[in-house]
Amino acid sequence: MAAKRVTSRCQRRTERGFTLVEIMIALVIFALLLSAALPAYRDWIAAQQLANHAHFIADTLDLARSEAIKHGYRVNLCKTRDGRQCTDDGGWEQGWLLFVDENHSGQVDDDEIVLHSEGPARDGITMHGNRPVEDYVSYTSLGHARLLSGALQMGTFVLCKSGQNALKVVLANSGRARIDKTTDRCA
Numbered sequence: 001m002a003a004k005r006v007t008s009r010c011q012r013r014t015e016r017g018f019t020l021v022e023i024m025i026a027l028v029i030f031a032l033l034l035s036a037a038l039p040a041y042r043d044w045i046a047a048q049q050l051a052n053h054a055h056f057i058a059d060t061l062d063l064a065r066s067e068a069i070k071h072g073y074r075v076n077l078c079k080t081r082d083g084r085q086c087t088d089d090g091g092w093e094q095g096w097l098l099f100v101d102e103n104h105s106g107q108v109d110d111d112e113i114v115l116h117s118e119g120p121a122r123d124g125i126t127m128h129g130n131r132p133v134e135d136y137v138s139y140t141s142l143g144h145a146r147l148l149s150g151a152l153q154m155g156t157f158v159l160c161k162s163g164q165n166a167l168k169v170v171l172a173n174s175g176r177a178r179i180d181k182t183t184d185r186c187a
Contacts, residue, residue, distance in 0.1 A: 043163070043164075046123075046161055046163065046164055047164055047165075049122075049123045049125065049161065050125060050159060050160075050161045050164050050167055051167065051179075053121060053123075053125050053127070053159055054159050054167040054169055054179045055179065057092075057127065057157060057159070057169050057177075058169050058177040058178070058179055060077060060096070060098065060116070060118070061077065061137060061169070061171060061176075061177040062176070062177060063098065063115075063116070064076075064077045064098055064115075064137065064139050065139045065143045065145075065175050065176070066143070067098070067100070067115055067139075068139035068140060068141055068142075068143055069139075069141065069142070069143045071100050071113075071141070072141045073100050073101065073102050073141055074100070074101045074102070074104055074138055074139065074140055074141065075098065075099070075100055075101065075115070075138070075139045076097075076098070076099055076101045076106060076136055076137070076138045076139075077096055077097070077098050077136060077137045077138075078096060078097055078099075078106070078135060078136040078137075079091070079092045079094060079095065079096050079097075079135065079136070080094070080095050080096055080097045080117070081094050081095070083095060083097070083117045083119065084097075084108065084117075085097075085107065085108055086106065086107055086108065086135070086136060087135075088135050091126055091127055091128045092121075092127040092128065092129060092157065093120060093121040093125055093126050093127045094120050094121075095117070095118050095119045095120050095121075096117075096118050097114060097116070097117050097118075098114070098115040098116040098117075098118075099112055099113060099114045099115060100112055100113040100115065101138070104148060106136060106138070106148045123161065124161055124162055125159060125160070125161050126159070126160045126161075126186075127157055127158070127159045127160075128157070128158055129155055129156065129157045129158075130155050130156050130158075131155070132147070132153050132154055132155035132171075133153065133155030133156070133157060133171055134155075136148075137153065137155075137171060138153065139175060143175050144174075144175050145171055145173075145175040152173060153171070154171055154172060154173050155170075155171050156168050156169070156170050156171070157169040157170075157171075160186035160187075161186055162186055162187065163185075163186065164185070164186050165181065165182055165183055165184060165185060165186070166182045166184045166185075166186050167179060167180070167181060167182065168180040168181075168182060
C-alpha cells in the first residue's frame, strides 16, 4: 500500500486550460458571428421602431374615438407644427394634436380642451395620410369618423422608415383603426 501512495504522488499533473492559439481562434469566430449578426440586429430595431409608431398612431385614433364618446362632442386629431394649432402643410410625422372641437371649426380655439399634443416623430419615420385623412381625423359623439362636412371618413396612413417595409394604419368605416403590413419598401 505504501508503494501505491508514492506512485500516485509522483504522477505528473496536467494543467487544464486554453492555449493562446485556441483563444485567438475563438475570438476570430466570435468577431465573424458578430459582424454577421449586427446588421440583422439593426434591421430588427428599425422594424420595431416603425411598428411601435404604427401602434402609437392606432392607439391615438382609438383614444380620440373613446374621448368623443365620453365627452359627447366632436374630437379631432390633426397634424401640427407648433403643438398649438392644426396645419394643412407637411406630413403627420411633424406631430399632432388631439382636441375636443365643440364648435366643429376644425381648429383649436382658446376655450377648447387639448387632450394630447404629440411632437415630431423620431428615428427617421415618415407618415402620410391619403386624401380623407391627409390633414385630420374627426370623430362624432357616437364614435364615428366623419369629415367636418359630415361625410364618412375612412383612410389610410402610410408609415415609412428607410430600408423597411411600409406599414399602414387603416381607419375603417366604423371609426376603428387597424395595422396592415405591406411588402412596399420605403426609400
